Amino acid sequence: xxxxxxxxxxxxxxxxxxxxxxxxxxxxxxxxxxxxxxxxxxxxxxxxxxxxxxxxxxxxxxxxxxxxxxxxxxxxxxxxxxxxxxxxxxxxxxxxxxxxxxxxxxxxxxxxxxxxxxxxxxxxxxxx
Amino acid sequence: xxxxxxxxxxxxxxxxxxxxxxxxxxxxxxxxxxxxxxxxxxxxxxxxxxxxxxxxxxxxxxxxxxxxxxxxxxxxxxxxxxxxxxxxxxxxxxxxxxxxxxxxxxxxxxxxxxxxxxxxxxxxxxxxxxxxxxxxxxxxxxxxxxxxxxxxxxxxxxxxxxxxxxxxxxxxxxxxxxxxxxxxxxxxxxxxxxxxxxxxxxxxxxxxxxxxxxxxxxxxxxxxxxxxxxxxxxxxxxxxxxxxxxxxxxxxxxxxxxxxxxxxxxxxxxxxxxxxxxxxxxxxxxxxxxxxxxxxxxxxxxxxxxxxxxxxxxxxxxxxxxxxxxxxxxxxxxxxxxxxxxxxxxxxxxxxxxxxxxxxxxxxxxxxxxxxxxxxxxxxxxxxxx
Numbered sequence: 400x401x402x403x404x405x406x407x408x409x410x411x412x413x414x415x416x417x418x419x420x421x422x423x424x425x426x427x428x429x430x431x432x433x434x435x436x437x438x439x440x441x442x443x444x445x446x447x448x449x450x451x452x453x454x455x456x457x458x459x460x461x462x463x464x465x466x467x468x469x470x471x472x473x474x475x476x477x478x479x480x481x482x483x484x485x486x487x488x489x490x491x492x493x494x495x496x497x498x499x500x501x502x503x504x505x506x507x508x509x510x511x512x513x514x515x516x517x518x519x520x521x522x523x524x525x526x527x
Numbered sequence: 528x529x530x531x532x533x534x535x536x537x538x539x540x541x542x543x544x545x546x547x548x549x550x551x552x553x554x555x556x557x558x559x560x561x562x563x564x565x566x567x568x569x570x571x572x573x574x575x576x577x578x579x580x581x582x583x584x585x586x587x588x589x590x591x592x593x594x595x596x597x598x599x600x601x602x603x604x605x606x607x608x609x610x611x612x613x614x615x616x617x618x619x620x621x622x623x624x625x626x627x628x629x630x631x632x633x634x635x636x637x638x639x640x641x642x643x644x645x646x647x648x649x650x651x652x653x654x655x656x657x658x659x660x661x662x663x664x665x666x667x668x669x670x671x672x673x674x675x676x677x678x679x680x681x682x683x684x685x686x687x688x689x690x691x692x693x694x695x696x697x698x699x700x701x702x703x704x705x706x707x708x709x710x711x712x713x714x715x716x717x718x719x720x721x722x723x724x725x726x727x728x729x730x731x732x733x734x735x736x737x738x739x740x741x742x743x744x745x746x747x748x749x750x751x752x753x754x755x756x757x758x759x760x761x762x763x764x765x766x767x768x769x770x771x772x773x774x775x776x777x778x779x780x781x782x783x784x785x786x787x788x789x790x791x792x793x794x795x796x797x798x799x800x801x802x803x804x805x806x807x808x809x810x811x812x813x814x815x816x817x818x819x820x821x822x823x824x825x826x827x828x829x830x831x832x833x834x835x836x837x838x839x840x841x842x843x844x845x846x847x848x849x850x851x852x853x854x855x856x857x858x859x860x861x862x863x864x865x866x867x868x869x870x871x872x873x874x875x876x877x878x879x880x881x882x883x884x885x886x887x888x889x890x891x892x893x894x895x896x897x898x899x900x901x902x903x904x905x906x907x908x909x910x911x912x913x
Contacts, residue, residue: 400897401662448639448671451663493663495639523662525898526751527760 401451401493401520402500406513408487410459417458436510437488444492444503453490487513491520532578533565537651540582542623544590551630552676553593554586555648561586624649625727628720631675632694635682640675641698642705647672650702650716660705660713695724696737696794703741714745732787736795739780743801746773758904762810774805796825815844832858836871848879866895870905882912 419427437455444450465474490507494500497519504515541558545551561582575581631645643661646652652660658668699721706714718741725738750764759765781802784795791799800821807813822838835858843851852875855868862868873888889909893902 445666446670446674448663448667448674450667493661493667495637519897521897521899521902523899525758525896525901525904527758527901527904 400495400497400500401491401522402497403518403520404490404492404500404504404507405486405516405518406488406490406507406511407484407516408511408513410483410485413458413485413487433511440503440506440510444490449492449494449499449503451491451493453488455488456486459485484514533562533582534651536579536582537562538624538627538649539579540586540623541648542625542627543583544586545630546623546626548587548590550590550594551679552673554590555676557586557590557593558582560589624723628695628698628724629691630679632691632698633679633682634691634694636675636678638698638701640671640678641694642701643668643671644675645698645720646702646713646716650720652716692728692731692734696733699724700737700741700794703744714741714748717741718745730787732784733792733794735780735784735787736792736798739777739784739798740794740801742773742777742780743798743805746770746777746805752900756900757907758900760904761804766808769805774802778802778805791824791828793825793829796821796828800825813844815841819845832861833865833867836862836867840871840874843875843878848875851875852879864895866892866901866905868892869895873905873908877908877912886912 416427416430420430437453441450441453460479462478463474463476464478465472492500492503494503497517500517504517507513507515537558540561541554544554544558548554564585565578565582569575569578627649628645631648632641636644643657646657646660647654654669654672655665657672658665661668699717702720703714703717706712706717718738721734721738721741725734728734746769747761747764749770750759750766750768752758777798781795781798785791785799800818803814803818803821819838819841822834822841826834826838836855839851839854841851842854852872855872855875859868869888869892873885873892876882876885876888886909889905889912893905893909896902896905
């Protein structure tokens with residue numbers, strides 16, 4: 400069964416980290432730690448045969464939103480985050496049980512401090 | 528070169544090499560190299576008179592070469608190399624496919640490793656093909672297969688203990704249901720492998736039963752979904768689309784399995800149920816009392832609550848929907864998060880003339896399933912009752 404893990408992070412903390420990075424010119428320790436954590440977890444999931452895909456997202460400042468509208472869909476910049484928590488990364492895993500998916504999600508939470516939502520993927524197959 | 532011939536020989540070649548030398552993981556690589564050698568040499572030099580013996584001989588030499596490269600195993604290699612030069616590996620009479628199946632379905636392996644390993648080592652599919660079938664990246668599937676091979680190696684080759692035929696049948700059925708649920712080529716592979724096991728172990732009633740179940744299920748393939756991919760329930764399938772030849776063969780096998788088995792096994796019983804459905808020319812002609820009796824027997828040999836749920840449907844068809852609904856209570860707790868419970872209840876409320884209750888259950892089932900075609904079907908049923 401495949402699951403998508405959606406990690407949400409505190410927007411203000413993300414912005415504070417970016418400010419620190421800009422001010423010092425050094426990658427902040429927590430960013431380095433998160434990078435190292437994801438590299439390790441990725442290797443581990445490839446080795447366990449559970450990895451399907453994972454990506455980190457760019458700053459929400461780059462967001463554009465396309466909305467339905469009369470005539471053609473309309474694209475606008477933003478949203479310029481008003482939400483406290485914003486999507487920061489996603490991964491897709493293929494694992495044996497829902498418990499195992501929760502276990503991997505708990506690792507992400509412990510490794511990054513992010514909040515992780517677990518969503519099973521719809522399967523294209525089925526029978527009655 | 529006849530690639531189909533070479534591929535069909537892979538399990539026997541691999542089985543023979545592993546039986547003789549062990550080292551499953553290295554042997555598997557060696558057999559792949561032997562296939563490549565065949566691919567380049569046979570068109571030039573001609574197909575050997577005994578292609579299987581040729582492949583075994585070349586694979587054995589490759590295996591020895593690869594082991595020679597491993598300094599840590601130097602002494603053992605020398606003994607192996609000496610024996611390979613002395614007595615070329617004999618082609619055993621016994622079919623090594625079965626030995627290989629026992630190994631790939633070894634209880635020391637987790638189930639999610641048994642299926643891909645069987646597809647790779649026994650069915651001869653490439654890692655890329657298996658990855659596509661399971662919709663995962665190829666490196667991920669390669670790792671699953673490698674891990675499975677390492678486990679066999681760590682377990683000491685696995686040949687010391689006899690394998691379990693029940694485990695083999697379960698893996699073959701898992702491959703079949705993967706295919707049955709949309710990947711036709713896997714269903715065909717499962718039938719091909721089960722046919723093979725049946726030729727070797729047709730004396731086992733459950734082997735016959737499993738083959739019958741697969742053929743009878745596969746017979747309905749063309750009727751199971753519309754051209755657009757929408758699922759069609761059994762009662763509404765166009766029975767003219769059912770494959771009569773497969774049904775005839777499956778039914779004959781069911782009879783053989785039920786005559787032979789001292790105790791009816793779960794595969795033979797499920798096949799018997801499929802055979803009763805198959806013999807009805809129209810859904811209304813279905814012999815539900817007989818199906819109900821078979822579900823009673825099936826319930827006694829398995830602890831699967833879905834069997835009880837199916838018996839509830841058969842009960843409803845014989846004794847009325849209220850009796851069926853009452854029976855669903857018995858598994859309500861165990862199947863609380865399984866969409867099948869709500870789907871069956873929806874169907875039975877519909878039969879009972881309670882469209883509102885039926886609709887509510889169809890919607891609940893649609894929310895619970897993670898299968899897109901099932902969700903679409905359940906929402907369609909709910910919409911019809913509006």
